[in-house]
Amino acid sequence: MTLVSHPILGSRIDCTSYRDACDRIVHWAHDRRSCYVIAANVHVVMTAYWQRPYQRIVNQAALVTPDGMPLVLALRLLGQRSQSRVYGPDLMLALCDRAAQEQLPIYLYGGTTETLQKLTTNLKLQFPTLPIAGTHAPPFRPLTELEEVQDCDRIQAAGAAIVFVGLGCPKQEQWMARQVDRLPAVMIGVGAAFSFHSGEVSQAPRWMMAMSLEWIYRLWAEPQRLWKRYLINNPAFLFLLTVQLFHTYSRLLSRFFKRFLTKI
Numbered sequence: 712m713t714l715v716s717h718p719i720l721g722s723r724i725d726c727t728s729y730r731d732a733c734d735r736i737v738h739w740a741h742d743r744r745s746c747y748v749i750a751a752n753v754h755v756v757m758t759a760y761w762q763r764p765y766q767r768i769v770n771q772a773a774l775v776t777p778d779g780m781p782l783v784l785a786l787r788l789l790g791q792r793s794q795s796r797v798y799g800p801d802l803m804l805a806l807c808d809r810a811a812q813e814q815l816p817i818y819l820y821g822g823t824t825e826t827l828q829k830l831t832t833n834l835k836l837q838f839p840t841l842p843i844a845g846t847h848a849p850p851f852r853p854l855t856e857l858e859e860v861q862d863c864d865r866i867q868a869a870g871a872a873i874v875f876v877g878l879g880c881p882k883q884e885q886w887m888a889r890q891v892d893r894l895p896a897v898m899i900g901v902g903a904a905f906s907f908h909s910g911e912v913s914q915a916p917r918w919m920m921a922m923s924l925e926w927i928y929r930l931w932a933e934p935q936r937l938w939k940r941y942l943i944n945n946p947a948f949l950f951l952l953t954v955q956l957f958h959t960y961s962r963l964l965s966r967f968f969k970r971f972l973t974k975i
Contacts, residue, residue, distance in 0.1 A: 719782060719786075719789075720759070720955060722775070729801065737806075737815065739773065739897045741872070743896065745891050745895050747891065747899070748775075749776070751777065751782060753781050755881075762881070776797035776799070778796070783796045799901045800902075800914070807841055811842075812840075815873055816873075817841065817844060818844050818847075820849070821849070821876055822906070827848055827905070829909035829910055833909060834908065844866075844870050872896055873896060873897050877901055877903075926941045
């Protein structure tokens with residue numbers, strides 16, 4: 712399956728959909744391919760812009776979905792007119808549905824023990840046949856090498872084919888990259904999805920998401936944690952994206968005029 716991609720501020724963003732992403736991930740899961748998927752938003756792209764080792768992690772992912780509407784709009788401006796959002800929390804539910812149908816065991820890694828208990832209960836209510844191979848809430852500190860190996864061994868022993876990772880950016884992407892070739896499963900970073908689907912944190916209304924106003928709702932809900940992300944990263948992203956689009960359109964115009972002049 713051919714995958715069209717565009718670099719946005721140096722980070723590869725793939726042109727995909729929920730159906731396409733699920734098809735790819737389920738195929739990899741059946742093959743027990745060791746790889747990871749990133750649901751990229753402005754926070755991911757800007758973190759990658761400032762931290763080049765992290766950007767390499769993003770660009771080495773098997774799939775990078777446009778999680779945030781600003782990235783969707785950027786892809787449309789770069790020529791992908793029909794591109795839609797592939798939002799991490801919704802992708803998680805779509806994959807749980809497919810995993811239930813095809814009996815692919817999933818694993819939930821991240822959050823707190825209480826969050827995972829609520830999340831497991833809610834997923835079982837929504838997808839009664841979903842095989843949940845296990846859950847684990849690692850401590851909120853850097854893991855030792857031994858702890859990381861033990862966590863990986865625990866997940867592998869559980870037989871998980873799909874691992875949802877809810878550690879937050881950039882920790883979850885860094886963790887997944889370290890497990891490639893060690894863990895025979897598809898790892899998917901889903902950020903705040905555990906908090907949303909456990910019912911601990913409310914999501915923005917869909918109309919706000921569609922209008923790229925989700926950040927206002929989340930900033931209002933968690934101002935102390937998110938103010939830097941939205942009040943510094945977002946304006947910087949808009950400025951840098953404008954510069955990228957200017958250069959892109961300038962090159963296209965230059966090529967057009969060169970072709971036009973050769974025909975005169």
